[in-house]
Amino acid sequence: MRGKPLFSNLQYCTRCCMPETQEGIKFDEMGVCQACQSAEQKIHIDWTKREYKLREIIKNAKSEAGSNYDCIIPISGGKDSMFQLFVLVKEYGMKPLAVTFDYGWYSETGTYNLINCLEKFNVDHIKFSVNRELIKRLAKRSLSCIGDSCWCCHAGLGAFPLKIAVKFNIPLLIWGESIAEASARATYFDPVRRYDREYFTKVSAKLSADEMICDYLSETDLNPFQIPSAEECKRAGVYGIHLGDYMFWDEQRQTEFLVKHYDWKESAMEGTYKSYKGVECIMVGVHDFTCYLKRGYGRASFHASIDVRHGLLTREEGFALARQHDPIRPHALDYYLMAAGMDEDEFYKIMEKQKVLQLKNIELPVYKNTEKHLEVLIPIGEQYVEKYKYCKMY
Ligand SMILES: [Zn+2]
DSSP states (O other): OOOOOSOTTSOBOSSSSOBTTSTTOOBOTTSOBHHHHHHHHHHHSOHHHHHHHHHHHHHHHHHHHTTSOSEEEEOOSSHHHHHHHIIIIIITOOOEEEEEEEOSOBOHHHHHHHHHHHHHHTOEEEEEEOOHHHHHHHHHHHHHHHSSSOHHHHHHHHHHHHHHHHHHTOOEEEESSOGGGTOTTOOSSSOOOSOOTTHHIIIIIOSOTGGGOBTTBOTTTTGGGOOOOHHHHHHHTOEEEEGGGTSOOOHHHHHHHHHHHHOOOOOOOTTSSOSSSSTTBTTHHHHHHHHHHHHSOOHHHHHHHHHHHTTSSOHHHHHHHHHHHTTBOOTHHHHHHHHHTOOHHHHHHHHHHHOOGGGTTOOOOOBOOOSOOSSOOSOHHHHHHHHHTTOOOO
8 A cells, every 4th residue: 555645735754754744843954853763763772771770760769769659650541651560560669659640531441451550560549530521611622722622631641740749759750651752852862851840731731721711711620730839849859751761662562562461452543543542532533633633644644653663664555544544533523522512613613723834725634434433432431320320230
């Protein structure tokens, strides 16, 4: 299967399928994007040396923690978080506190994966869940403010682990994949070592909690999304690392390993051909579809680019998959529109305003989704209540 890029007026990386419209993308003089350069850097890094550094960090964290938790591991139940727990608990004997921010759109498979990884690795866990009604108001506000459906998730994932770090005096936070893996915000030669408390606001949430306040969202509503102050973070000595900067990261092989040995489960995914990224959330399809409407590429382009870098696909095969999947209207849009109290015309009107300059006068193709989706695209909480409300339990 051979394909061409969807938009002839855009510059695409000469190695993979990513267009110039990806936020923060940088090309070198050969037209190669930073993520493709990172994939090459990975091969030339002395990972044994890096692992030695990781051992040192862990040793120090353990000795400083005393009887407290050694670190915080933010987990969603996705493949990365389960792999983090495997490495840190099983291989390095750490005692982490796992924390989860539940943005309200957990899928059935994702809920299983989250519970399963807590059971398998025996870790203490704190979960924060946003109330349903607030989730809906945030979903509405999110689209016009940042051009995607998911501010609640972006902001909560950044704020909640930090709040816990400060509250419980656990300075070390450990994330999974390196920032260098798929973005130009870091390179493997120069990983992000210093912790930036506003990282998630800058990269994904875009707007702070205060900037989301409006006539239907109060300061009190937005309190769970407030990031602790610089002083509070300093007092707790908060710092963070990404495991992927210290060990060779290969998400495909890691996923196969977790499926085989720890019963992690894949699921059907909207907007792409891979089944292991973002399975915990029913709204991923909408998130990626808005990216397509805004920037002209969706999750299939992103996945295909990863596979091209790993030599699993040719660039042309990648473009063919992107053309096939990126423009499909996701089924989850039905739930989103209901939750946000919006009709479809309004949705497309808002997205038209969010379009990048390079695509302004181009009508993006959108295809109807003709296939039934296998995962139920309703949050697990709502599914669960609906399922049992008429049942006599015992
Ligand atoms: Zn590239």
